[in-house]
Amino acid sequence: MSETPEELALAPAVSAGASRSPSSDRAAEQNGGRRIQVLSAEVAQQIAAGEVVTRPADAVKELIENSIDACLTLPDSGLTDGQAGGVGLPPRVDVEIRGGGLGLIRVIDTGRGIPADQLALAFERHATSKIRSTADLFAIHSLGFRGEALASIASVSRIVAYSRTLGADLGELLELDAGKAGERGQRAGPLGTSLTIRNLFQNVPARLRFLRTSTGEAGQVVHLISQYALAYPEIRFTLLNEGRLVFQSPGSGKVEDVLVKAHGASLAGRFLPFDSVAGHVRVWGFVAEPGMHRGTRTGVSIFVNRRLIQSRPLFYAIEEAYQPELPTGRHPIAALFLEIPASEIDVNVHPTKAEIRFVDERAIYSAVRRAVRETILRSAPLPTVGTALAAVGGPAWSADPMTDVSEPPTAAAPVGLGRDVWADDRPPSSGSSWPPATGEEAAGDSSAAPAESAGSGESRPVDPLAPAAIRAAGLPILHPLGQVRRTYIVAEGPDGVYFVDQHTAHERIRYEEVRTQKAASGVASQGLLSPIVVELTPRQWELLGEGAPKLRELGFDIEPFGERSCLLRAVPAMLRSDDPARELGEMIDALAQEEPAAGIDPAAALLACHSAVRAGDALTPVEIRELLGRLEGLDVWRYCPHGRPIVIRLDAAQLARDFKRI
Numbered sequence: 127m128s129e130t131p132e133e134l135a136l137a138p139a140v141s142a143g144a145s146r147s148p149s150s151d152r153a154a155e156q157n158g159g160r161r162i163q164v165l166s167a168e169v170a171q172q173i174a175a176g177e178v179v180t181r182p183a184d185a186v187k188e189l190i191e192n193s194i195d196a197c198l199t200l201p202d203s204g205l206t207d208g209q210a211g212g213v214g215l216p217p218r219v220d221v222e223i224r225g226g227g228l229g230l231i232r233v234i235d236t237g238r239g240i241p242a243d244q245l246a247l248a249f250e251r252h253a254t255s256k257i258r259s260t261a262d263l264f265a266i267h268s269l270g271f272r273g274e275a276l277a278s279i280a281s282v283s284r285i286v287a288y289s290r291t292l293g294a295d296l297g298e299l300l301e302l303d304a305g306k307a308g309e310r311g312q313r314a315g316p317l318g319t320s321l322t323i324r325n326l327f328q329n330v331p332a333r334l335r336f337l338r339t340s341t342g343e344a345g346q347v348v349h350l351i352s353q354y355a356l357a358y359p360e361i362r363f364t365l366l367n368e369g370r371l372v373f374q375s376p377g378s379g380k381v382e383d384v385l386v387k388a389h390g391a392s393l394a395g396r397f398l399p400f401d402s403v404a405g406h407v408r409v410w411g412f413v414a415e416p417g418m419h420r421g422t423r424t425g426v427s428i429f430v431n432r433r434l435i436q437s438r439p440l441f442y443a444i445e446e447a448y449q450p451e452l453p454t455g456r457h458p459i460a461a462l463f464l465e466i467p468a469s470e471i472d473v474n475v476h477p478t479k480a481e482i483r484f485v486d487e488r489a490i491y492s493a494v495r496r497a498v499r500e501t502i503l504r505s506a507p508l509p510t511v512g513t514a515l516a517a518v519g520g521p522a523w524s525a526d527p528m529t530d531v532s533e534p535p536t537a538a539a540p541v542g543l544g545r546d547v548w549a550d551d552r553p554p555s556s557g558s559s560w561p562p563a564t565g566e567e568a569a570g571d572s573s574a575a576p577a578e579s580a581g582s583g584e585s586r587p588v589d590p591l592a593p594a595a596i597r598a599a600g601l602p603i604l605h606p607l608g609q610v611r612r613t614y615i616v617a618e619g620p621d622g623v624y625f626v627d628q629h630t631a632h633e634r635i636r637y638e639e640v641r642t643q644k645a646a647s648g649v650a651s652q653g654l655l656s657p658i659v660v661e662l663t664p665r666q667w668e669l670l671g672e673g674a675p676k677l678r679e680l681g682f683d684i685e686p687f688g689e690r691s692c693l694l695r696a697v698p699a700m701l702r703s704d705d706p707a708r709e710l711g712e713m714i715d716a717l718a719q720e721e722p723a724a725g726i727d728p729a730a731a732l733l734a735c736h737s738a739v740r741a742g743d744a745l746t747p748v749e750i751r752e753l754l755g756r757l758e759g760l761d762v763w764r765y766c767p768h769g770r771p772i773v774i775r776l777d778a779a780q781l782a783r784d785f786k787r788i
């Protein structure tokens with residue numbers, strides 16, 4: 127390539143000018159004064175830039191993606207690891223913004239650098255080192271590949287670029303103004319690349335008018351950087367806003383470390399890891415314990431092959447997995463990583479690469495929901511008295527005497543505003559403070575008492591005192607004390623008094639039994655003394671066509687008997703009912719239901735429910751001990767198949783405090 131960007135920019139404009147003649151002007155007048163002409167490269171560039179870069183955060187995104195690509199492809203020879211960062215140190219990406227990015231964006235990395243002779247080329251459109259052929263488009267391993275970002279940003283700003291590669295004594299400096307190359311030359315400087323963008327959108331006043339306040343923009347940038355830091359924990363990211371350090375990730379390689387930086391120290395140790403494989407897809411990541419949630423959707427980050435994406439279906443998959451522990455209007459905090467073979471996705475659907483197409487979206491949706499659900503069921507801490515209400519959708523955070531208030535309110539995490547995920551239902555931002563408030567904090571009174579503000583932003587921990595033992599997988603060994611209101615079993619356990627809902631507990635035990643028996647030889651059944659004829663509704667009759675084998679698996683012995691009736695000879699042995707005909711009808715209805723929660727079999731859940739002891743049933747001490755013993759043996763014992771809690775703990779330390787013993 128011999129043309130400089132100036133020549134490129136000038137060429138079409140000159141030829142357009144030369145083709146003007148008095149006669150063509152006359153023709154133009156006849157055409158309502160509008161001639162058709164090819165746009166100058168400059169104008170075309172600005173239009174194209176609009177697709178990639180519509181706001182400062184977009185420019186930052188493109189620049190840090192380039193830096194990440196450069197840090198992850200460091201040459202093997204010579205310095206390794208952080209290169210300019212130093213041997214043994216993590217690679218670094220340092221970002222600085224002023225005026226919400228409109229005044230200044232500076233991104234400095236310790237990556238591989240751009241060779242001096244290619245620096246100008248990097249700012250040309252469709253210039254990329256990352257792919258060569260269309261075949262490469264289907265196996266993209268870098269974040270960038272379109273070769274558009276630098277050209278787009280350059281066309282709407284003033285840039286100073288500096289880069290030095292390993293082995294070069296001096297680096298190369300290049301200045302560009304609205305895409306036109308200016309001063310250039312060799313300079314001494316560190317290894318890696320530094321790009322300084324000033325006057326963003328100065329030559330596109332219309333775009334400037336549509337931008338948020340600079341605080342809002344800065345909020346976007348903080349969110350963005352924290353997201354990339356999650357995806358690339360091995361890189362150390364730093365963000366300065368107006369000269370103040372607002373975010374820094376440790377570069378330790380651990381996602382958990384970054385999660386704490388991104389969401390606040392109050393969440394340290396409160397993330398539950400998950401990792402599972404479904405078909406070609408690995409689904410892994412971290413979810414915050416169900417008691418930890420926030421009022422906006424920005425707490426959920428989704429990455430596909432380490433690329434940050436927005437996906438409404440996957441967001442809902444996570445949210446659904448949290449039901450019913452999530453109070454209404456609250457959203458989970460999670461980082462979800464999907465690893466999918468490049469052939470199973472298409473990333474090249476959108477200029478900003480924020481959306482992605484999955485070959486089999488449904489399968490991925492279920493895999494995510496299942497992985498998150500199982501994690502929550504297995505390892506969430508027990509609800510304590512008073513907080514379980516919030517967990518089943520009651521008032522989210524009323525003044526709660528059971529919650530320890532000695533812990534200071536969460537230091538506001540710098541991740542206030544996220545990318546506008548779904549602008550339609552996002553609360554407006556006030557944009558007057560830094561760090562920017564989350565939606566409902568902005569709407570509320572900023573002078574709220576610390577405890578209240580802690581409640582409205584990051585949620586309070588459900589149980590700050592829960593000993594680690596209780597958060598381990600199984601139900602602790604409990605010593606039964608008795609039954610209250612013929613509904614709850616009261617027992618003593620580690621560090622407190624435990625209340626067990628006898629119905630939900632037994633329901634879970636039965637449900638697991640049904641599943642085990644079904645997987646083996648079918649659920650044990652019990653013959654009726656004499657068979658009964660059950661009349662079905664037309665809809666039930668319809669469902670029975672396909673459902674009969676499932677009912678047989680559940681222990682019903684049925685055969686068709688004339689028009690819309692069937693003969694019932696045996697029912698599941700565990701069923702506690704004196705009306706087998708009604709049970710059968712309800713069971714058929716349940717067959718038509720969608721799964722009520724991830725992986726829950728509706729008919730099995732119904733059978734479990736109808737086989738379990740009820741509230742109001744008096745239990746003998748032997749029965750109580752038997753029930754607790756069975757519950758202790760289960761992996762999944764926190765919630766019944768319908769999602770209601772089984773065990774609630776009254777904390778011993780809390781009792782001691784309330785009795786003024788400590």
Ligand code: ADP
Nearest residue numbers: 192196248254255270271272273274275276319
């Ligand atoms: P893309 O990232 O899609 O390839 P860009 O316009 O963002 O396109 O960048 C063009 C090229 O410039 C990249 O392919 C890469 O070779 C080079 N480049 C850009 N930024 C950096 C950087 N921070 N470090 C090293 N090389 C870079």
Ligand code: MG
Nearest residue numbers: 188192270275
């Ligand atoms: Mg790029």
